[in-house]
Amino acid sequence: MKTILYIIQKEFKQIFRNKGMLPIIFVLPLLQLVILSNAATFEVKNIKFGYIDNDHTSTSRALVEKFNASTYFNVLTDFPSETLASSAMLKGEVDVLLQIPHYFERDLQKEKHNNLGVIINAIDGAAAGVENVYVTQIVQRFNQNIKVELLQVSDQQVQPAVIETIPLFWYNKTLNYKTFMVPGILVLLVTMITLFLSGMNIVREKEIGTLEQINVTPIKKSQFIIGKLFPFWVIGMGLLTVGLILAKVIFNVPMLGSLPLMYLYTSIYILVILGIGLFISNFTDTQQQAMFIAWFFTVIFILMSGLFTPIESMPKWAQTLTEFNPIRYFVEVMRMVMLKGSGFNDILPQLLKTALYAFVMNGLAVWSYKKTT
Amino acid sequence: MNNNNVIEAQDLTKMFGDFTAVNAISFEVKKGEIFGFLGANGAGKTTAMKMLIGISKPTAGKAKVAGFDVYKQAEDIKKNIGYMSQKFALYDDLTVKENITFFGGIYGLSRKRIKEKSKLLIKELGLEEVENQLVGSLPLGWKQKLSFSVSLLHDPKIVFLDEPTGGVDPITRRQFWEMIYKAASEGTTVFVTTHYMDEAEYCDRVSIMVNGKIEALDTPKNLKQQFNVANMNDVFLKLARG
Ligand SMILES: Nc1ncnc2c1ncn2[C@@H]1O[C@H](COP(=O)(O)OP(=O)(O)OP(=O)(O)O)[C@@H](O)[C@H]1O
Ligand SMILES: [Mg+2]
Numbered sequence: 187m188k189t190i191l192y193i194i195q196k197e198f199k200q201i202f203r204n205k206g207m208l209p210i211i212f213v214l215p216l217l218q219l220v221i222l223s224n225a226a227t228f229e230v231k232n233i234k235f236g237y238i239d240n241d242h243t244s245t246s247r248a249l250v251e252k253f254n255a256s257t258y259f260n261v262l263t264d265f266p267s268e269t270l271a272s273s274a275m276l277k278g279e280v281d282v283l284l285q286i287p288h289y290f291e292r293d294l295q296k297e298k299h300n301n302l303g304v305i306i307n308a309i310d311g312a313a314a315g316v317e318n319v320y321v322t323q324i325v326q327r328f329n330q331n332i333k334v335e336l337l338q339v340s341d342q343q344v345q346p347a348v349i350e351t352i353p354l355f356w357y358n359k360t361l362n363y364k365t366f367m368v369p370g371i372l373v374l375l376v377t378m379i380t381l382f383l384s385g386m387n388i389v390r391e392k393e394i395g396t397l398e399q400i401n402v403t404p405i406k407k408s409q410f411i412i413g414k415l416f417p418f419w420v421i422g423m424g425l426l427t428v429g430l431i432l433a434k435v436i437f438n439v440p441m442l443g444s445l446p447l448m449y450l451y452t453s454i455y456i457l458v459i460l461g462i463g464l465f466i467s468n469f470t471d472t473q474q475q476a477m478f479i480a481w482f483f484t485v486i487f488i489l490m491s492g493l494f495t496p497i498e499s500m501p502k503w504a505q506t507l508t509e510f511n512p513i514r515y516f517v518e519v520m521r522m523v524m525l526k527g528s529g530f531n532d533i534l535p536q537l538l539k540t541a542l543y544a545f546v547m548n549g550l551a552v553w554s555y556k557k558t559t
Numbered sequence: 560m561n562n563n564n565v566i567e568a569q570d571l572t573k574m575f576g577d578f579t580a581v582n583a584i585s586f587e588v589k590k591g592e593i594f595g596f597l598g599a600n601g602a603g604k605t606t607a608m609k610m611l612i613g614i615s616k617p618t619a620g621k622a623k624v625a626g627f628d629v630y631k632q633a634e635d636i637k638k639n640i641g642y643m644s645q646k647f648a649l650y651d652d653l654t655v656k657e658n659i660t661f662f663g664g665i666y667g668l669s670r671k672r673i674k675e676k677s678k679l680l681i682k683e684l685g686l687e688e689v690e691n692q693l694v695g696s697l698p699l700g701w702k703q704k705l706s707f708s709v710s711l712l713h714d715p716k717i718v719f720l721d722e723p724t725g726g727v728d729p730i731t732r733r734q735f736w737e738m739i740y741k742a743a744s745e746g747t748t749v750f751v752t753t754h755y756m757d758e759a760e761y762c763d764r765v766s767i768m769v770n771g772k773i774e775a776l777d778t779p780k781n782l783k784q785q786f787n788v789a790n791m792n793d794v795f796l797k798l799a800r801g
Contacts, residue, residue: 192664200652399648401614404637405665558614558633 189405193413197387201417211383215375215425219432223368233317235259236280238271245291252328253284258320271305281307282317294329315496368439369520370493372429376452377459377487377513380422381480384415384463389476392467401557411552415460422456423449433524442527451519451533454540458512461547468554487513515540565590565717565748566611571620573606580606582771583620588717588750593743595759595779596752598768599799604752605645607768608719611750612642625716641710641718645725645752649706651695655686658694659709666713680708700731707738711747718742720751724758736761756792765791767798774798 201207235253239246254261262280265271274280285303287293294300304321306314391397400410426449433439441448462483470476489495490504491513497505508514515536522528530537566588573581581603588594598604609615611624613633622629625639649658656677663673681690684704694702703723710718720739724732736758743749751762759765759779766776775782775798779791786794 189665189667192661196650196653196657196661199657200650203652394651395644395646395648396650398614398644398646399642399662400665402612402637402640402642403662403665404634404667558616 189409190413190416193410194416197414197417201421211379211421212425212428215379216428216432219368219371219375219429220436222371222374223437231258233259233320234262234279234281235284236262236265236271236274236282237284237286238265238268239286240288241286241290243291245294246286249286249325249328250284252324256320256324275305275307278307281313282321284321315499365437365439365525366521368433368437369524370491370517372426372433373491373493373513373516373520374488375429376422376425376456377516378484379425380418380456380459381463381484382477383421384418384460385466385476385480386473387418388414388464388467389470389473393472407552407555407557411464411555415464418460418463419453419456422459423453426452439524441524443523443529447530447533448520448523451516451523451537451540454537454544455512455516455519457544458540458547461544461551462512464551465547465554468551468556487511490514491517493517509539512540512543563589565626566594566622566624566750568607568611568622569620571607571610571622572618573603573610573615574618579771581610581617584768584771584773585620586766586773586776588748590716590748591743591746592763593739593749593751593761595762595765596750596768597754597759597765597795598752600754602768603771604768605721608721608750608752611636612640612719613637638713639716641713641715643703643706643710643718643720643723645721647699647702647706649694649702649709652693654693655681655690655697655705658705659712662709663712668713676712680712684708700727700735703727704731704735704738707735711742715747717748717750720749722752722754724753724755732758756790756795759791759795767795769798 201211237250237253239250250261250264253259259282263274265274265283268285271280271283275283283305285305287301287303290300290302302325304318306317306321388397391400430441430445430448434441463480466476466479466483470479490497490500490508490511492508493513497508497514500508519528519533519536522533526532564587566586568587569585570583571581571585572579572583584607596604596608606615610617610629611622613624613629613636617629624636627633627635627639629636650661653661659677659680660673663676668676681687684701686701686705689697689701694705697705707718707720707723710720724735727735732755739749739751739761751758753759762779764776764778765782766773767782768774775785775794777785782794783790786797788794788797
């Protein structure tokens with residue numbers, strides 16, 4: 187235990203003494219948070235909107251009028267039949283089709299709730315997701331009791347399930363993209379910095395030869411590794427804290443869920459990343475190699491995290507792959523807790539998978555760290 | 560194992576792929592001895608040393624260091640040895656004191672002991688003025704002496720020095736050897752490699768490695784006699800040229 191403390195102490199001294207590194211650790215990521223959150227918007231405008239009004243009542247007309255009034259939609263045509271509407275969508279003349287059923291007004295008054303069908307051209311999965319949210323929002327604002335039901339998506343290759351990502355948007359009532367993106371970007375920030383720092387740190391000691399000096403001491407592998415990684419765990423948690431504060435202060439992102447839960451999850455999540463970092467450093471000899479490999483994984487993890495592209499719009503094999511993507515779970519948990527106010531039980535599956543992941547990665551990392559080669 | 564031997568190697572071999580870096584070397588080092596391990600660049604000195612200190616697994620052969628087997632008891636060996644690598648391996652971005660504290664700490668010395676040791680060591684090396692300076696800012700000679708002292712912090716039975724005086728000025732080299740003598744006089748066995756033949760003369764016994772093999776092993780005096788030359792330099796030249 188005392189041995190670990192000596193390592194931790196040394197590590198912190200080195201980190202805070204490295205004047206070139208500090209800004210990279212704290213300033214760059216925060217710039218990233220501000221810039222990316224502003225740039226990576228999903229906003230979609232000038233949506234070509236068509237509808238089939240089977241009801242022809244004042245209610246149905248009023249609903250269509252709502253779409254007309256929206257700045258996002260260009261109301262195109264009232265299609266007399268579904269076949270015509272479908273062929274128009276096939277030609278790309280329509281992005282979104284709203285189906286108002288017979289007796290829409292009557293049922294709404296009688297049964298106090300009703301369903302509406304929406305067909306969305308989902309060739310661009312991300313746009314489709316956003317469009318669905320717009321539709322839902324407008325309908326809900328029109329009448330709380332109407333449920334929008336996604337009937338089908340015109341692009342056959344994309345499963346209708348595309349839209350299931352969207353419930354996330356539901357909890358972002360103002361449709362503020364920053365609110366949606368900030369938690370995700372915060373994930374990137376915590377992940378990238380801790381991965382790069384931990385991955386490069388041990389390789390650096392290999393490069394300068396001090397690792398060999400450590401390896402001739404009777405120190406236990408686990409002591410060394412814990413001492414080495416703990417400081418980066420602290421930095422990761424620090425980044426989360428700074429990021430959450432910025433999210434609140436600059437972007438006014440709500441924190442609906444429990445903060446301790448967020449920290450609990452992150453504390454385990456960072457272990458996964460540190461394990462990966464250590465694993466990488468065990469199999470590389472130079473910081474460059476470590477950097478490239480870390481990049482390789484980060485890019486894949488990010489692109490497949492559901493942060494920018496909904497996971498449900500990926501091919502099946504890719505969806506399966508995302509099961510092994512720790513960033514995916516973190517993005518989900520972050521959005522769930524911050525934007526939906528999900529509780530412990532809601533994120534339990536993610537928490538367990540992440541914990542298992544942490545266990546496996548660190549096991550592999552410790553196993554592959556060799557004091558004797 | 561003979562009670563007097565702290566290192567025993569028998570046909571110790573290391574191969575990298577099909578290249579034999581260390582080719583079945585056998586030798587013993589006695590307790591308290593200063594053992595010179597000579598050889599041209601690439602002869603395999605560092606490779607052999609790494610097997611003895613337990614950070615490199617031999618390909619074949621046997622070796623015991625401080626009574627422990629290099630295959631099975633590497634971690635026990637590590638408790639009993641100090642090592643100063645060919646490449647300077649203290650932390651440049653830590654101060655003199657911090658380096659001492661860190662290495663003392665991971666060798667399991669108590670806080671109190673570290674304090675005492677570090678005071679004593681800094682005084683002996685005359686580093687009082689720079690004790691709070693980063694090690695990276697010190698001249699090479701000072702660094703090497705510090706590095707040697709750090710390798711002795713935990714009072715090891717054997718200390719392995721890999722070219723400790725490489726690139727160091729003659730005065731500092733002399734001081735360095737005084738330190739080596741002092742350690743030896745206190746009972747520490749010194750296993751040292753060097754390219755300076757005057758230093759070879761200071762050793763109790765020397766071995767000369769050529770292409771992974773030990774070609775000669777004796778006291779400097781006997782070696783000079785055997786090869787019928789006046790100094791170790793000529794012994795080395797005769798052997799290394801083959
Ligand atoms: N990890 C390795 N992989 C492959 N070859 C190696 C490795 N380490 C050393 N060698 C080779 O083994 C040989 C012996 O190297 P070693 O470093 O032991 O020599 P040395 O006697 O210490 O030389 P020097 O005086 O230059 O330090 C060299 O040819 C070297 O290139
Ligand atoms: Mg060498």
